[in-house]
Amino acid sequence: MLEFLKKYRVQLLAGFALFTALIFFSLNLRRKDSTYPLEKVVLTVATPVMGLFTGVNNAIFSVWEGYLFLTKVKEENGRLLRTIKIQNERLIRGNEALLENERLRALLDMRARLPGSPVSVSVIAEEVTPWFRTVVVNRGSQDGIREGLPVVALSGIVGQVIKVGAMSSKVLLLTDHASAMAATIQRSRARGVVKGKGGELCSLEFASRLDDIKLGDIVETSGVGGLYPKGIPIGQVTMVKKGEYGIFQTVTIRPAVNLSRMEELLVLVSPPK
Amino acid sequence: MIRTARFILALAVATLAQVSFFPAWLSTPFIPNLTLFFVVHLGLRVPFCWINCLAAFFIGLVQDCFSGSYFGLHGFIYLFVYLLLEQTSERLYTDNNLLIIMGVFLGILLDGVMTFCLLLLFSEADGIYGSLFSGLIPHALTSTAASLLLVRAIPDSSSGYAR
Numbered sequence: 001m002l003e004f005l006k007k008y009r010v011q012l013l014a015g016f017a018l019f020t021a022l023i024f025f026s027l028n029l030r031r032k033d034s035t036y037p038l039e040k041v042v043l044t045v046a047t048p049v050m051g052l053f054t055g056v057n058n059a060i061f062s063v064w065e066g067y068l069f070l071t072k073v074k075e076e077n078g079r080l081l082r083t084i085k086i087q088n089e090r091l092i093r094g095n096e097a098l099l100e101n102e103r104l105r106a107l108l109d110m111r112a113r114l115p116g117s118p119v120s121v122s123v124i125a126e127e128v129t130p131w132f133r134t135v136v137v138n139r140g141s142q143d144g145i146r147e148g149l150p151v152v153a154l155s156g157i158v159g160q161v162i163k164v165g166a167m168s169s170k171v172l173l174l175t176d177h178a179s180a181m182a183a184t185i186q187r188s189r190a191r192g193v194v195k196g197k198g199g200e201l202c203s204l205e206f207a208s209r210l211d212d213i214k215l216g217d218i219v220e221t222s223g224v225g226g227l228y229p230k231g232i233p234i235g236q237v238t239m240v241k242k243g244e245y246g247i248f249q250t251v252t253i254r255p256a257v258n259l260s261r262m263e264e265l266l267v268l269v270s271p272p273k
Numbered sequence: 274m275i276r277t278a279r280f281i282l283a284l285a286v287a288t289l290a291q292v293s294f295f296p297a298w299l300s301t302p303f304i305p306n307l308t309l310f311f312v313v314h315l316g317l318r319v320p321f322c323w324i325n326c327l328a329a330f331f332i333g334l335v336q337d338c339f340s341g342s343y344f345g346l347h348g349f350i351y352l353f354v355y356l357l358l359e360q361t362s363e364r365l366y367t368d369n370n371l372l373i374i375m376g377v378f379l380g381i382l383l384d385g386v387m388t389f390c391l392l393l394l395f396s397e398a399d400g401i402y403g404s405l406f407s408g409l410i411p412h413a414l415t416s417t418a419a420s421l422l423l424v425r426a427i428p429d430s431s432s433g434y435a436r
Contacts, residue, residue: 010321011360013323014326014356014360017323017326017330017352017356018349018352018353018356021330021345021348021349021352021353022349024345024348024349025343025344025345025346025348025349025391025395026395027345028343028344028345029343029395029396032342032343032344036344038334038338039337039338039344042335042338042339043338046288046289046338046339049285049289049293050289050292050293053289053290053293053294054293054297056294057293057294057297057298061297124293125289125292125293125296125339126292126293126296126304127292127296127301127304127339127340127341128291128292128295128296128304128306128336128339128340129306129340129341129384129388129408129412130301130302130304130404130405130407130408130409130411130412131341131385131388131401131404131405131408131409132340132341132342134339134340134341134342136292136293136339162342163338163342170338170339170342172342176341176342177400177401177404178341178342178396195400197400197403197404198400198401198403198404198405199301199403199404199407260300260301
């Protein structure tokens with residue numbers, strides 16, 4: 001027996017390590033909605049650097065869009081185009097400021113309409129693996145954010161906060177497979193549960209075959225469950241399929257928010273009870 | 274010591290770049306997984322010790338901090354990948370860079386398959402297989418391409434260790 005243990009010591013210890021890791025993972029499944037100290041530390045430490053990366057990205061974008069293109073043209077056309085470049089730069093900056101102004105003004109309007117005291121956040125990191133859908137935002141427990149709070153954008157619901165660090169938080173997008181929210185069809189008031197399908201789509205589950213659901217219908221939060229406020233747009237019905245059998249129909253929804261291009265979001269710090 | 278510090282620094286930069294730099298330029302399935310490269314590197318190039326097991330597990334946990342909602346999932350998977358590579362590395366010519374690149378490609382595929390199996394067994398994320406398997410190959414290919422650059426960028430990984 002001792003010889004066997006000696007001979008296969010490494011393999012046995014490796015097996016034990018794997019088993020321990022598996023137990024660790026399975027135990028954590030019960031506490032999916034709470035944040036571990038390690039996660040808090042990593043998010044807190046990483047936030048300033050992620051902000052730096054976002055800044056670099058923005059700088060590269062603005063250089064590419066506002067300068068390089070025009071510089072190339074300048075080389076081709078000389079003095080005349082140098083004038084155009086300057087004017088264009090001013091125009092781009094003006095348009096950019098105008099668009100940003102409109103976006104922020106709309107966000108402020110929305111903030112005033114929403115219940116509680118929403119906190120505005122910016123996306124600083126996105127999901128790596130193609131099978132999960134999460135983003136990291138630049139506000140955390142220091143700003144009153146906690147696990148379970150709903151997150152919205154200008155055009156509708158985005159998801160909910162699942163992990164919170166001191167200065168940043170992780171948001172589970174509504175298209176993630178683990179996401180689910182009570183919903184209603186705006187026109188017919190038919191009810192169901194919107195679940196993520198991965199990619200860019202969601203599905204409306206548990207919608208009865210008899211329910212009146214049509215292509216193009218707006219789906220909004222029903223307020224059932226108390227997590228999400230009532231009446232926030234989730235998306236639009238893009239496919240309705242009724243089989244010959246079964247009590248439910250298959251409904252596919254395209255989210256109202258373009259989840260791959262998000263910048264400013266709002267976290268509803270005091271959702272309705 | 275310096276080698277370890279460089280390894281940790283490279284890992285930190287790669288982890289942060291993959292979550293905050295690449296997503297601005299690449300769409301979802303094409304964002305490379307750079308952290309797995311370091312696990313493969315540990316498994317194939319660094320002599321076995323239990324600290325490396327912990328390191329692989331920890332790299333997985335850090336990945337979990339930014340990815341998905343299942344804390345410990347990548348911890349387990351990366352530990353498994355590390356032990357698998359470590360146990361087979363005796364029979365392989367580990368100085369060959371191509372082996373690391375192939376290891377990353379197979380590691381990503383294994384990551385996808387194990388994610389699917391673990392979530393099937395322990396969770397109720399039904400339907401995940403659709404997005405998982407449709408995005409797996411592009412994700413593996415871009416990660417492999419990124420590891421081609423990393424293997425040249427990190428001098429340690431091309432010089433090798435005495436096993």
